[in-house]
Amino acid sequence: MENSIFEYKGFDCDIEQQTSDSFEQFALAQQEGIAPKKLKAPIFGMWEITSKCPQNCIYCYNSSPMRVEELSGRQLFDVADQIVEARLFSICLTGGEPTMRPEYDDLVRYLCVSGINVATAISGANITQPRAKMLSRYLSTVQISLDGSTAEIHDGVRRREGSYQDAINAIQWFAAEGVRVKVSFAASTKNIDDLERVYGLCDELGVSELRTQKLAISGKVKNHEDGIVPTSEQYDRYMQFINVHPKLKCKLVYGDPSVHITKGVKMDMVLLTRITSEGNVGITPYADIYFGNVKEKRLTEIFDSMVGAWNKPQVRECIIKGLLSTEDETVRDGLSKKIFIS
Amino acid sequence: MDNKNKYPKRINVRWRWDGEDDSYITYQNPRNGNINIMNPVAASIFFYSDGHNSITDIIGKIMEEYEIGDEKMVADDVQKFIEELKKQHIVIMLDGEE
Numbered sequence: 238m239e240n241s242i243f244e245y246k247g248f249d250c251d252i253e254q255q256t257s258d259s260f261e262q263f264a265l266a267q268q269e270g271i272a273p274k275k276l277k278a279p280i281f282g283m284w285e286i287t288s289k290c291p292q293n294c295i296y297c298y299n300s301s302p303m304r305v306e307e308l309s310g311r312q313l314f315d316v317a318d319q320i321v322e323a324r325l326f327s328i329c330l331t332g333g334e335p336t337m338r339p340e341y342d343d344l345v346r347y348l349c350v351s352g353i354n355v356a357t358a359i360s361g362a363n364i365t366q367p368r369a370k371m372l373s374r375y376l377s378t379v380q381i382s383l384d385g386s387t388a389e390i391h392d393g394v395r396r397r398e399g400s401y402q403d404a405i406n407a408i409q410w411f412a413a414e415g416v417r418v419k420v421s422f423a424a425s426t427k428n429i430d431d432l433e434r435v436y437g438l439c440d441e442l443g444v445s446e447l448r449t450q451k452l453a454i455s456g457k458v459k460n461h462e463d464g465i466v467p468t469s470e471q472y473d474r475y476m477q478f479i480n481v482h483p484k485l486k487c488k489l490v491y492g493d494p495s496v497h498i499t500k501g502v503k504m505d506m507v508l509l510t511r512i513t514s515e516g517n518v519g520i521t522p523y524a525d526i527y528f529g530n531v532k533e534k535r536l537t538e539i540f541d542s543m544v545g546a547w548n549k550p551q552v553r554e555c556i557i558k559g560l561l562s563t564e565d566e567t568v569r570d571g572l573s574k575k576i577f578i579s
Numbered sequence: 580m581d582n583k584n585k586y587p588k589r590i591n592v593r594w595r596w597d598g599e600d601d602s603y604i605t606y607q608n609p610r611n612g613n614i615n616i617m618n619p620v621a622a623s624i625f626f627y628s629d630g631h632n633s634i635t636d637i638i639g640k641i642m643e644e645y646e647i648g649d650e651k652m653v654a655d656d657v658q659k660f661i662e663e664l665k666k667q668h669i670v671i672m673l674d675g676e677e
Contacts, residue, residue, distance in 0.1 A: 262613050262615055263614075266615075266616045271617075271621075272616050273616070274598075274599055275599055277596075277597050324595035326607055326614060354607075
């Protein structure tokens with residue numbers, strides 16, 4: 238979104254793409270010998286402010302909905318202050334369904350007026366036209382999940398009747414306010430062959446970008462791959478369409494979700510952090526590898542312990558043993574329990 | 580390039596001190612949204628570009644901070660870098676005394 242005062246270009250909500258772009262910038266700086274060896278804090282944050290969700294998507298990477306001991310309202314805003322203090326550049330409020338938290342609107346405003354670029358990833362549930370109008374004043378980008386071109390497909394994947402209409406309404410309302418609307422399409426056996434129609438629909442609805450990636454084998458997919466993870470033939474057709482898709486006003490972007498891991502290891506830098514609804518702070522959305530909890534430590538202290546995280550022995554061991562793998566642009570979480578590294 | 584009596588002022592980009600000893604700056608480039616890095620000397624020039632230091636002042640501060648005796652070399656580098664920041668809409672140039 239362009240800021241009218243001095244043409245300030247905001248971040249895209251797509252943290253994976255931002256991280257990938259930033260790794261490229263930092264690699265160039267390293268080549269020129271002008272980059273520091275370590276960053277003080279990550280650049281981007283994905284903050285799962287709740288694990289509550291009206292959906293029950295078959296593929297959810299973090300197993301929402303879940304009952305966990307979430308941060309209190311007071312703790313949420315304490316963490317927001319610490320995000321500002323640590324000078325993260327961008328935060329994406331996600332979930333679960335982030336709009337389920339009664340503090341959501343205030344949190345968006347609070348972070349935005351504190352100088353943080355705020356984006357969000359939502360399903361469209363709980364959004365009304367006036368709410369979309371108000372949120373559009375503060376959000377740089379809204380990412381809405383659309384897993385099918387029809388209610389039958391979308392609601393089937395997300396296992397809630399009415400979910401499709403919520404998504405379509407929210408896309409239209411935010412687009413009408415001029416906020417950048419992105420759609421994420423999670424490819425599973427249930428919907429992968431619908432990508433072309435979803436792309437056409439996104440274009441009709443004024444979506445600026447449709448982003449898709451291979452399904453992460455984490456959360457609900459882990460140990461339940463059959464019937465959810467597309468077959469190799471389906472992935473072949475999917476990639477073929479992506480490679481030759483017609484160029485519409487809506488951009489179709491295929492992303493590799495493993496970049497933050499592969500480049501993180503290679504460059505020994507943590508550009509992305511994840512804060513879970515329980516307050517755990519980690520280095521990837523797709524695996525339970527954490528460096529502390531905001532209920533116990535300040536965020537800056539946790540970030541200090543995350544310096545060089547991708548090459549810490551415990552993390553290297555996970556990668557070497559294949560407990561966190563990135564083969565074929567698919568992130569696979571093979572951890573049997575949460576790992577805490579201090 | 581004779582702009583030594585101008586007062587560069589950085590616009591309100593998102594930036595932070597960064598690196599091992601807080602001597603680097605990471606900032607969001609307003610033109611393309613990318614995160615870029617400034618090395619310590621560039622970071623100092625950016626930091627001093629607050630609208631209260633003239634380019635002459637900044638040249639002096641850099642010479643002192645980095646113990647460089649070659650004024651011409653520093654002056655050339657500072658002016659070129661500030662011109663680049665100006666091109667990227669990261670600083671604006673103010674005239675005259677405060």
